[in-house]
Amino acid sequence: MDETRRFRDRTEAGERLVEALRERDIDADIALAIPRGGLPLGRAVADALDVPLDIVVAKKIGAPGNPEYAIGAVASDGSVWRNEAAFRGTGGDDEYFQQQREVEAENARRKADRYRGERSEPDLTDKTVVVVDDGVATGSTVRACLERLKRTDAERLVLAVPVGPPDTIDELEAEVDEVVCLETPVDFRGVGQFYTNFEQVSDEEAMAYLET
Numbered sequence: 001m002d003e004t005r006r007f008r009d010r011t012e013a014g015e016r017l018v019e020a021l022r023e024r025d026i027d028a029d030i031a032l033a034i035p036r037g038g039l040p041l042g043r044a045v046a047d048a049l050d051v052p053l054d055i056v057v058a059k060k061i062g063a064p065g066n067p068e069y070a071i072g073a074v075a076s077d078g079s080v081w082r083n084e085a086a087f088r089g090t091g092g093d094d095e096y097f098q099q100q101r102e103v104e105a106e107n108a109r110r111k112a113d114r115y116r117g118e119r120s121e122p123d124l125t126d127k128t129v130v131v132v133d134d135g136v137a138t139g140s141t142v143r144a145c146l147e148r149l150k151r152t153d154a155e156r157l158v159l160a161v162p163v164g165p166p167d168t169i170d171e172l173e174a175e176v177d178e179v180v181c182l183e184t185p186v187d188f189r190g191v192g193q194f195y196t197n198f199e200q201v202s203d204e205e206a207m208a209y210l211e212t
Helices: 010-023 038-049 084-088 094-116 140-150 166-172 203-211
Strands: 030-033 053-055 058-063 066-075 080-082 128-132 156-163 178-183
Touching (some): 010 038, 038 053, 038 203, 053 094, 128 140, 140 156, 140 166
Parallel strands (some): 030 128
């Protein structure tokens, strides 16, 4: 694999996203990172663009008997995205999906509250919002987050990610005003494939980026 397509770590990936955002003259008002892995990149983007950093949270909805296999995702306000093809292939029904939606929405709310602490949710009215993550695969979590943000009064939504498979990125371009993606490799097998250091980000480390 071409080494130029690898990122040293999440912070360096964020710095490269900043370059791409500047090249496109995107005038951001706020950066929203998807925790946990999106926060190191979000911090780099927010600092370089001199904008506030906050979060948008969603949880995956797992298949019956196989919770690691996502059939959708739900954001902290209940906004949901369902992967219809994956859902049909699992034998799950609407009742199961709705139950899991409620459970995971509550988990997402708790996570958002824990990360924000005493801070209130940001007002996105008339704002250009840059949503940052460390990469996308199927994009379930990102799509639920975008559904959440579409319910706000944000003026413009920009998704900024270092890497994702071409088909997912193409689909996401229909969901936002602009997608900034540095690499769309056809040999995509997983986000971590394109990082030299892709260690898991702990909750404590992720929350520290919000306090910087």
